[in-house]
Amino acid sequence: MIGKVGTGKSFRGVLHYLFEGRRQENKELQMQELEKKQVEVIAYNQCFGTRLELVREMIEVAKLNPYQSKPVFHFSLSFAHSDAGKLGLQDKIDMVEKLAEKFDFKDHQYVVVAHKDTDHEHMHIVANRIGFDGKTASDSNSYKHVAEFARKMEIEYKLERVLSPNKFLKPEQRVAQSQRLDSRKEALKKHLQAAIKQSKDVQQVKKYMEQRGYEVELGRGIAFTDAQHVRFKGSQVGYALMDIEKKLKQEPLLQQQEQNRQAQVLRQQQEELKKQQQQEKEIQQTRQHTPSIGR
Template sequence: MIGKIKKGSGFKGCVNYVLGKEQAVLLHADGVLTESRGDIIRSFCMQTGMNPDLKKPVGHIALSYSAVDAPKLTDGKMVQLAQEYMREMKITDTQYIIVRHQDREHPHVHIVFNRIDNNGKTISDRNDMYRNEQVCKKLKAKHGLYFAGGKEQVKQHR
């Protein structure tokens, strides 16, 4: 399990990317209307009005798993892992969508969330890269997910 975190200024491009991929599946949503992509985008944008000073309100996290774990990663399990990841990262009380992509051999989901919570406060990104690494390790161990070897193993296969 690897988490890649990005921040952005506009929800339209991010939502269109995650939902526009062939075979993209919206697995779960909270706090947004889901009738159409436009509804999702408008829902996110409305909440940004609660804190107009935040220049990058878009949170985008890709959670990727080893192909070895694919058989146990049902849609439900991926939602569970994504929500647990978000709680551990202190991404709570905000709008989000979880979208599964199936365009690679390794299973992965995209989490798009509003960095402005439901009370208009900014969700902190302080030390998020370090916390991301720790949370991924914790969840891999807790759920019995594949741990890749170190660089030594990579060199052996060359």
Template sequence: MTADQVKGKGFRGALRYNLQKVDQGVAKILDMSFTSGKEDAIMQEVALVRMLRPSLQKYFYHTSLNFPPNENLADEQMNIIANEYLNNMGFDQHQYAIFRHFDADHPHLHILVNRIGYDGKVVSDSKDYQRSEQVLRRLEKQHGLTEVISSRQAQERAMTKNELEMMKRTDEPSVKMKLQVLIKNVLSEKPAATQFIQQLEAQGINVLFNQASTGFVSGISYGYEGMLFKGAHLGNAYKWQAVKNVISYEQERDRTAIYQANLRTREQPSARTGQSAGGGTATGADADTKVTAGNRKDVQQGTGKLQDQIGKANRKYKQAAGTDGQHGNQPRLSDTKDSQQRGTNLQGQPSGRQQVGYQALPDSDLIGSLLGTDHHAGDMDQTALNEFKRKRKKRKGQRMG
């Protein structure tokens, strides 16, 4: 029997999922502490208990108990096992609901619990995975169920559901399984560290050690067929602590060979499993770097477009100003004397300033909005500004007189 645990902030989503399964006829309610099996009524009762600890965010606890296909127990026995599991995990004074599902190839239960008890106390989630395993092992013996080897005892990681499905489709073992076999064969010969590396590389396995500058090694990963696995992902027997006890290893003697093996591994193409050939996963710092680099690229592209638009406007300005300049009549922005004559130069022809303000700067509205100004570029007339200052100064003098 195995258990998958989830802790979260929301009770309603999981509750609705299980109630929908009941409505579809692929699940049933074995037991619950609520007075009604309706979603809204259950959530109202949950809300009342939550008031005892309103600051607690992750108050929801959900676990699924999974049995082997051959252990198709009666509802009553499964309900007893589920309640004993809850009591042993510390949920003896808490709201709960137990659902049995029939939508998989193995019998399983879904248990929804409020971590906040009726007395306001909260069940700690510290080391809850270890506690859950201990409870499961006791229940297996108590009820005569198939005993599952604990993760601490397991030397090899079992196939995942996806690996099993892929093996059915391709009729060949997964990369992880093939890697486990190859490494196990090399370890069975108990080679020296140098030979261990050489024999693995001869079979297409690149080794990456977590080596400090002092030469101390604290971990190991294996690259095979474009994928990179930490030793812990393959099983306890493939961790460095187990490997170094099998092979002949001395830190000072083997530090150069290990360093060179790391260089060869890092030269390999990046792994496909979400882990880089450098040994780190694509999550964390590496993923952040990629995202950040992408954002920087986007910003650079956006800035370049703006610079292009401004550059085009400047070129159009120079062209417009140079047109009149070819005839020796290039106007300045201060050529006009009256704001009523802004569209006409001294010869009665359209002025260069108007061309600059409206024709040579077709994107001036965009530039203005980016700069935060509320006025059109054509309104920024120095002569008009000077005239305004002169009149204001004159009015101020009159008031003082």
């Protein structure tokens, strides 16, 4: 079993991904994405309702600690192919309760969702790190702790032991995983290119990216985490913070150059049209002044 964990700022973003998948360009594509996900809600704890109702409920409780900028816990638990069908619904609920106990959010709000859009079973847990007492569940050493939890569950439930996320992937699936990683990089790169064109400074770039579902870490450098908790440094896609700042300074000049180029093309087209019209006029005049030869 493979366990992953991340923290985040937006309940809205992560719950949208859990219930509706990645944001699509139109309603039809969004419905196709939803159908592909095959979403199944396994359990609720201290909360209940639709996606939007869950968002509102969790935000209200998170307000009890306004100083915590990352109130979201997002876990995923993935099982090897050989473990398919081994765990019943109650087994999965029990496992999540043990996870909540380990990470100290057993009395907090959380929802458990299963997705069936990959070749191996997996489920997501979104929890509110903020409890009803206003205290925050710690995320210290969370990557280490979730790995320890996975090893313990493998023993307890007699699951295949998986030390590496790639171990139970077939060769073609490893290739597909690499391709997905590349596609995420390309998507990030395209979003950054669009953000820079529409922004005047780094803060506007940050806002643009957050509106498209990315979490942005901005300090000495810059990093982006998508809805599936895949994190890239800006430098991994050719957009280190220094590069972004440089491009932001260049963008007004580039836009002006493009406007000048387009204006020049338009002038040339107008001149060509004018020239063509003049030639046609001269031909017409010549025809009018040329006497016809009769028989």
